Amino acid sequence: MAANPQKLKKVKEFGRRDILMSMALVPDSPRLLAGSFDFNVYEFDFEAEKPEQPKRELKGHRSYVTGVALTESHIVTASYDRHMIWWDRESGEQTKRVRAHDKWLRGVEVSPDGKTLASVADDMVARLWDAKTGKPLHELRDHKPMTPHHYPSMLFCCAFSPDGNVLATGDKVGQVCLWDVKTGKLIKTVESPKCYTWDPRQRRHSIGGIRSLAFSPDGKTLAVGGMDQVGNIDHLGGKARFELFDWQNGKSVHDYQADKFKGLVEHMAFSPDGKWLALGGGDNGGLLIFFDLETKKEIKTEKAPMHIHEFAFSADHETLYAVGHNKIALYELKD
């Protein structure tokens, strides 16, 4: 059986008091680790009698937990408190705590082989780390610290290519940098400026930025997610948006704006065969969109029960786990 987005169906939904900002699925298990705005990391077991009750809590951060990554031996978390913490996967004990950046960490990702971690933060630096030892490997600097309008910029997200050789990083004003993971050298930049709305007149500040990145399974296409230009920047009122790049040639190959949904595309994932792309995010409400990359049409759109901050598929892609504002939701995509 293959995952079929057209069969998308919500099967469970759990209410929570907190906002879950990040997550990682434990491979080959019904368990999920989620980073919360209450500074904790929670582990949920969806086969437990009361799956809504966390199986364990990891306490150690001092601000929102915005990134969760799993290595062979550790849970690695990133937070606005500027720290990364390595937790033993079995015992939940902290084994390493590092002040990783000078400003908010926006996320942490693990390479496909599990050996390298990448962190991004509002100090506009991306860092590569040895996943096992926590040793810093490279410091990646090219994103500008200030926007063209003299305000602090932000570095929201990163993604490894499927072969683990390239890291993409995306910032507030729409610049994507592509880095050679082995050398730490900048390979290429691409621009998606529509993600950034600067209102020079009516409200005189900005909103938006690149909020999600994903490589296609063949590594040739890079999806860049965010929100289209906004009229009223008081709200997440722009159309949910992503842009596809043939990144090696620096070419934009498709630009999508959702007709039905407004808000940020907070997370994206390609199907294993590269035929569709899943998007999650939202404004005050939530969105899930499945997009056919051959026909360039929506396969399925779904109003999610909450603004989704992150989601992940089970190994067979037949179950989707999403976390976000006050909720966890599970969907099935079984044919």
Place this chain on the structure above:
Amino acid sequence: MSSAKRKTFCGSPEHTLSRRAFLGAAAGVAAAPIAADMTQLDVLQESALAGELKKRQKHCILLWLAGGASQLETWDPKPGVETGGPFDKIKTNVPGTHISELLPKMSRRMDKTCIIRSLNTRDGGHGGGAQLMMRGRKDEPNLVYPDLGAVLAKELGRADSKVPDYVEFYSQTEGRSSARLTPGFLGARYAPVKLYEQMSPPNMSLPKSVDADDHAARAHLRDFMSRRFAAGRKSSALESHADAYARITGLMSSRDLFDIEKESKQARLRYGPSQFGQQALMARRMVEAGVPFVRVSRAWWDSHGQNFETHLELVSELDHVMSTLLDDLDERGLLKHTLVITLGEFGRTPRINASLGRDHFATAWSCSLSGCGIVGGAVYGKTDAKGEKVVDGEIGAGELFATIYEALGIKHDKEYHVGSRPIPLVNPGIKPVRDVLT
């Protein structure tokens, strides 16, 4: 000292300081609390005399945070609770006082600033909230109260001053109409000079077809005819008409006041590249020249979505601009005579919405007062652990206004009259917050 090299306000040789001009102006100082027109401002270049002038007049600069800044991301941080948001609190140079980490520069200047953390103003609408927080009370059906600037223009300005009494910067368009200023029952004499589209009022220069002599001759003729017409007549409209001409003439002679290019490059760089920063510099320039009240509006803080990113931008800017302004005023000996206020129409909800925004909240929010008449380092009032309600020292707009008036040396229970009806500056029974007043 060579008079040719001396820097004058307008730069004209006629306005360089001669011994006679100095003595004449000095005599003027003895008789009048502030410069009567911009020609006297040349005298401000002389430090002793400037110092004498500065001691006499009080001023107010209102940094109007239009749209509603979050108290939790500025003056009343609550890190570690579900309403607190992601920003940490930092120590200040006042032991025991913490403010948001977004205000690192202000954290080193809190000894000059008082925080009020206990505003409960009960109006969470932009229009109603802005009117309330600019007038200190709600209008009555048949009575429009003057706003803060109009009252201070009347109380701190000088009747024959040709320098504007009341200047407003509001360059963004959002909220401009809801925060509209009014002199209310004080009348148009105390309406602000509005600087929306540019830094100076339009038509400050003579048209090309009219030279200065021609302009003076026309003014003389108009004055002659007005006096003849007014002879034997008693009308406030006639007086107002003549007064308006006199003020326009004064404004036109003040054109250098509105020219930011007259400030040094160093001063402009110091305030930073933002529009807000440059307007704050202009406010300092105006206060130094004798303008009693300047509102510098910075819209738009209405962060229903992405509150934290918005505040990262706007509070960082506020931190730089406000700290620079306080330093600059202090270095020029003006801070102890100038009250700097940060205020908006309300604060923002402790609850964080699904767009990671905060909504309107008038129940428990904060403002700051720095400088003139204020106990630096004071913190007045307290909110509960989540910032949801005031638990100590609750005050409304009236008490805040009474405090502002007293800080500027104006009795809060002073009365005006509308017809025969006495109208106190604040509603009867309202008291200032004495704890924060020197």
